[in-house]
Amino acid sequence: MLDMPIAARADHAADSIAGAATAFAGAPVSLPLPHLYARVAKHITPAEWPLIAREVEAIERLKRERNAVVLGHNYQAPEIFNTVADIVGDSLALAREAVTVDADVIVMAGVHFMAETAKLLNPSKTVLMPDMSAGCSLADSITAADIRLLRQHYPGVPVVTYVNTSAEVKAESDYCCTSGNAVKVVRAVAKEWGVTRILMLPDEYLAQNVQKQVPELELIAWKGHCEVHERFTPQDIRDLRENHPGVVVLAHPECPPEVVAEADYAGSTAGMADYVRDEKPARVVLITECSMADNVAVNHPDVEFVRPCNLCPHMRRITLANIRRALETMSPQVEIDPALAVRARAAVERMLALS
Numbered sequence: 311m312l313d314m315p316i317a318a319r320a321d322h323a324a325d326s327i328a329g330a331a332t333a334f335a336g337a338p339v340s341l342p343l344p345h346l347y348a349r350v351a352k353h354i355t356p357a358e359w360p361l362i363a364r365e366v367e368a369i370e371r372l373k374r375e376r377n378a379v380v381l382g383h384n385y386q387a388p389e390i391f392n393t394v395a396d397i398v399g400d401s402l403a404l405a406r407e408a409v410t411v412d413a414d415v416i417v418m419a420g421v422h423f424m425a426e427t428a429k430l431l432n433p434s435k436t437v438l439m440p441d442m443s444a445g446c447s448l449a450d451s452i453t454a455a456d457i458r459l460l461r462q463h464y465p466g467v468p469v470v471t472y473v474n475t476s477a478e479v480k481a482e483s484d485y486c487c488t489s490g491n492a493v494k495v496v497r498a499v500a501k502e503w504g505v506t507r508i509l510m511l512p513d514e515y516l517a518q519n520v521q522k523q524v525p526e527l528e529l530i531a532w533k534g535h536c537e538v539h540e541r542f543t544p545q546d547i548r549d550l551r552e553n554h555p556g557v558v559v560l561a562h563p564e565c566p567p568e569v570v571a572e573a574d575y576a577g578s579t580a581g582m583a584d585y586v587r588d589e590k591p592a593r594v595v596l597i598t599e600c601s602m603a604d605n606v607a608v609n610h611p612d613v614e615f616v617r618p619c620n621l622c623p624h625m626r627r628i629t630l631a632n633i634r635r636a637l638e639t640m641s642p643q644v645e646i647d648p649a650l651a652v653r654a655r656a657a658v659e660r661m662l663a664l665s
């Protein structure tokens with residue numbers, strides 16, 4: 311239940327304290343914040359926890375003082391995802407929550423485009439990005455000038471850009487989409503515009519995977535790739551099936567189509583978490599960023615997670631220490647030129663209205 315509020319997650323964690331106490335033989339029983347330790351005990355040793363708990367306590371105090379919330383993406387490290395994140399989820403859920411969040415300050419525990427999206431939807435709020443260099447290979451693959459050039463080549467063709475893009479690129483787009491709503495968005499755009507061709511940018515593999523589900527449309531793609539998901543191969547999946555009989559394979563649609571073709575299910579990070587919750591496979595592998603499995607596993611002790619590990623280096627830039635520092639110093643803040651923000655916001659809001 312990735313989108314549980316922290317209060318609900320804390321209650322759930324209380325049920326697991328007994329499990330945590332036995333996770334490390336000889337662990338001291340009087341660890342600080344035991345209800346949170348229960349959620350990270352598989353990844354953090356009892357020796358490390360007191361230091362981490364001190365950061366968590368400092369962040370919680372600062373959150374109260376600043377009236378701040380922490381939004382955490384599903385790929386965040388377990389010691390962030392399971393402790394200080396108030397709202398967790400996929401890109402779509404974080405964008406939705408950013409609209410309704412009741413706080414003066416938003417801290418984005420994710421990557422830069424996610425913080426920009428939060429700022430676009432909350433221009434009057436302070437949005438803190440604990441490390442401004444937490445980027446994304448997809449967002450870096452296309453510029454606003456590229457979109458303007460594409461429009462000259464394809465006049466009258468609507469532009470749908472993945473939310474993994476800069477605000478400048480969003481400002482040149484007609485609609486945004488995420489991996490959670492891409493099929494819905496392109497179908498709705500085709501209907502609204504009365505067209506069959508759509509520029510779907512910049513993730514080539516997402517466009518190809520969506521194309522399979524909308525054969526009535528022609529999606530024109532760009533050559534952007536996610537540096538984490540492009541590394542998976544069909545042979546990886548075959549090897550996993552051979553070495554882990556019965557394993558259910560869930561893949562993110564940023565993977566190459568040949569990889570998705572070998573999977574049992576493809577969906578956004580929230581889609582994969584929901585699949586595990588609803589289908590309760592005995593053994594599962596998530597073909598995506600590897601912290602995701604650690605985070606989903608917390609709520610599913612009876613499911614065996616096979617864990618190949620491709621980490622997103624950008625997501626890893628966020629730490630408890632830089633979240634604390636951001637709240638202490640109220641920096642770095644995400645700022646977007648207001649004229650540009652109006653246009654970029656429109657593309658995100660059209661997506662939210664459609665989905």
Ligand code: 13P
Pocket residue numbers: 384399400401402474488489490536562564577578579580
């Ligand atoms: P989701 O929208 O599925 O959470 O994906 C975001 C992302 O960056 C995947 O690499």
Ligand code: SF4
Pocket residue numbers: 421445446447448449474536537538539564599622623624625
């Ligand atoms: Fe970007 Fe890929 Fe990292 Fe997601 S996992 S933030 S798409 S580089």
